[in-house]
Amino acid sequence: MTGNFLMFFLLQVSAKDFNFGSKKTSPNEMIGIFAVIGVIVIALVIVNLVSKKNPDGKKEAPAPSGGGTPGGSHSGIFSVFAFHRIAKSLDLDNEQTKMLDYVFKTDQVTDPEKSIRTPELLDRHFRRAFRLLDQTQGSDSENQHKIAILFSTRNIIENSVLEVLNSSRQIKEETTFTVIYGKDRLNLNVVSAKGDYIDVEAPKNVLGSQIKINKGTRLTVLFFSKNNKGFSFETRVIGYATKNNRPVMMLAHSNHVRFLSQRRFRRRQASLSCTLNLVIIEGSGKKQHLIADKKRFQGTITDISVGGCSIKVLTPVKAGAMFKVEFQISDMILTALGQILRTNKIGASTIIHMKFLKVSQKSMNAINSFVYEYSNE
Numbered sequence: 395m396t397g398n399f400l401m402f403f404l405l406q407v408s409a410k411d412f413n414f415g416s417k418k419t420s421p422n423e424m425i426g427i428f429a430v431i432g433v434i435v436i437a438l439v440i441v442n443l444v445s446k447k448n449p450d451g452k453k454e455a456p457a458p459s460g461g462g463t464p465g466g467s468h469s470g471i472f473s474v475f476a477f478h479r480i481a482k483s484l485d486l487d488n489e490q491t492k493m494l495d496y497v498f499k500t501d502q503v504t505d506p507e508k509s510i511r512t513p514e515l516l517d518r519h520f521r522r523a524f525r526l527l528d529q530t531q532g533s534d535s536e537n538q539h540k541i542a543i544l545f546s547t548r549n550i551i552e553n554s555v556l557e558v559l560n561s562s563r564q565i566k567e568e569t570t571f572t573v574i575y576g577k578d579r580l581n582l583n584v585v586s587a588k589g590d591y592i593d594v595e596a597p598k599n600v601l602g603s604q605i606k607i608n609k610g611t612r613l614t615v616l617f618f619s620k621n622n623k624g625f626s627f628e629t630r631v632i633g634y635a636t637k638n639n640r641p642v643m644m645l646a647h648s649n650h651v652r653f654l655s656q657r658r659f660r661r662r663q664a665s666l667s668c669t670l671n672l673v674i675i676e677g678s679g680k681k682q683h684l685i686a687d688k689k690r691f692q693g694t695i696t697d698i699s700v701g702g703c704s705i706k707v708l709t710p711v712k713a714g715a716m717f718k719v720e721f722q723i724s725d726m727i728l729t730a731l732g733q734i735l736r737t738n739k740i741g742a743s744t745i746i747h748m749k750f751l752k753v754s755q756k757s758m759n760a761i762n763s764f765v766y767e768y769s770n771e
Contacts, residue, residue: 490547497523545762574614596641624654659699666695668721702749
């Protein structure tokens with residue numbers, strides 16, 4: 395790129411512009427002209443070298459083939475300016491800007507703006523970069539710091555992207571609906587929203603028996619998209635059927651989907667066994683310390699993010715209580731300190747909504763790799 399730009403510059407300049415052979419051109423003027431050309435060449439070389447650095451400032455290995463948009467990397471003086479404009483609009487700090495640059499070059503991205511606007515494409519770029527960083531040799535603390543920067547960058551981009559849903563027909567399969575039915579809140583997965591109706595898994599009680607909601611019953615549906623955006627719409631029960639050997643409840647489509655809110659972190663549905671220990675505070679003032687009760691009980695994490703999780707338990711618990719929660723993702727045993735924000739009673743079970751108070755960076759990276767589905771599970 396540097397050579398092409400310099401050639402283009404020189405082709406636009408004729409001998410007349412330099413006044414070669416003119417008595418009016420002094421030696422000092424000639425020196426000044428060539429000095430300007432030299433400065434331009436040096437500046438272009440520096441830009442080219444800087445654009446090829448990884449997040450550590452070290453020279454980057456060639457990007458793996460088959461990634462991103464065909465046609466090579468996005469480096470070059472014009473695209474560098476465009477990239478920094480994008481980074482500035484996202485309000486990324488210096489480390490996050492370097493990480494995004496590394497992510498795009500790793501997957502040979504030529505159209506950063508398209509990637510920013512396309513969550514699936516963006517996740518492909520970040521997934522490849524995550525796996526390279528995860529396999530990088532070096533100290534564990536340095537690698538975990540880089541991975542933490544990668545996920546913080548991805549999270550900022552996700553929260554910056556606007557998402558508009560005008561119709562329930564735009565809802566994707568396996569989205570989880572929270573259906574408000576009287577005093578109950580039923581969590582139901584979407585089987586399909588492409589047909590005349592929305593097919594959701596048939597609701598069941600705690601004993602596994604199907605709950606029959608009468609046809610024509612009006613329901614309120616709440617759900618979060620994959621980009622953490624919350625939406626709501628009104629619907630009614632059309633009937634029941636069997637799709638792909640699964641009993642489903644059919645709901646009416648709606649063209650009036652309302653935006654509600656946005657989660658701070660991406661959350662993923664799960665079914666992770668966990669153990670909980672009640673944590674109490676002993677002492678006062680500077681001598682306060684936390685004590686975990688030796689008695690533990692079992693639960694199941696039903697959704698999780700780096701900010702907290704929901705856990706299904708049979709043991710009664712109160713809002714405000716603190717717990718040490720231990721669970722496994724892939725081959726890692728993770729531990730976090732959390733506080734219960736609220737609880738919901740569902741039959742014989744209780745769903746506790748926990749906010750994490752203390753989680754190690756390594757554990758947060760493991761949770762994020764699970765939530766974003768970047769790890770090999």
